Amino acid sequence: MAFIDYYKILELDKNATDAEIKKAYRKAARKYHPDLNPNDKEAEKKFKEINEANEVLSNAENRKKYDQYGEDWKHAEEFEKSKQQRQHHRGGQQDGFGGFGGGGDYSDFFESMFGGRSATGRGRTTQFKGQDYNAELHLDLKDVYTTHKRTLTVNGKNIRLTIPAGVENGQVIKISGHGGEGSGGGPKGDLYITFFIENHTNFKLDKHNLYTTVDLDLYSALLGGDITVNTFDGKAKLNVKPGTQNGTKVKLKGKGFPVYKKEGEFGDLYITYQIKIPTDLSEKEMELFTELAKLRKS
Incomplete structure (x- = not known):
């Protein structure tokens, strides 16, 4: 899989502030939203990439991992753990991994992750949960006075939602299993929807x-x-x-x-x-x- 430069997708540099990231995401999301670009596969692809980029860069912890590990930021903790284990084994077994020698720190870990042999040599495949997605839903106060259904488009897919009456401005609701695909047979990620409620009434x-x-x-x-x-x-x-x-x-x-x-x-x-x-x-x-x-x- 080719490396995805999330900064480039949002037309930002690596020193962008949180406010600049949020502004760039909203601008790009409006431009490529499927509702404004019906039957446009390229816009649909772009919209998906924009949401993925925002998912990573709008979260301080995720952004830090991405800056260090790139596309494999989700596995940062596993990388660090594997590196520590390799250093421990090398210290006690004097280059016990043979042919890998001093080359790449994560060679055996990558093989176990993507279906090759594991560090223990038994061909184990590691499962990872898919990426969580974030989406915004803008509604009027009148819309949330009663429970109703609404279709939300996320990464080109239509999701039918039941929106409970009384949902509050800024509230976040999780929709399980509507995020990115898992790897190695792992479960799908989740979808987190943030509600923005605007009041145009006299109340x-x-x-x-x-x-x-x-x-x-x-x-x-x-x-x-x-x-x-x-x-x-x-x-x-x-x-x-x-x-x-x-x-x-x-x-x-x-x-x-x-x-x-x-x-x-x-x-x-x-x-x-x-x-x-x-x-x-x-x-x-x-x-x-x-x-x-x-x-x-x-």
Whole structure:
């Protein structure tokens, strides 16, 4: 397998910062995303390489291993262990590996890894789990109010997902067995999906509670009465008490956001009244308000 230069794929140099890596990945992923390049095999291949590159370079530990071991970064610990074992054997057996002599540090280890003879000479094949993949899913707050299914394209493959209601911004979900192929008969890697939730509604979300502001006309605030307000999934009727003050808060229990993985459980909705003072009063209205003011002063 040819060596893959992940820095070159993202058009970066080896001194790139984490922020530069993230920016380069997002730019390249948008450019080569299968949804924007339907039936384009070259773009599909490029998109897969971009995701592989990001998987390695966006993780500090993985990046360090990659810089040292290149494409075989996933086996860095095995390399080090094998090297230590070889040094131990050589120290005690005086070049007991014969024909390998002083040439390459990992010759026998590579043979055992890829199906050749093992260091013990018994032809053992070592199994390794496949590479884990990372993906981002951008949704609107309305999208995660209810449980729904969605198709996500990862490395050219369509994956049908069930997205539970109440998933949070920045939350990471693991989909087992949807990563890269294993080697030596090892299991597939996993897929880690990071959710980015954007809020384009008039509601503010804090944990599982929702907050919003409702305009209340002066007359309703003074005299009270029934009003209808918008909730996240419909409308609700509220009774306004006479003499309601500006900034008064009321709670609608169970009208907030769903709690993740707890079916039927919701937070609360908090409404703040914002009293609107009437403008452009008629001459008659001004007279009446003047009379009211005199009554309050008497």
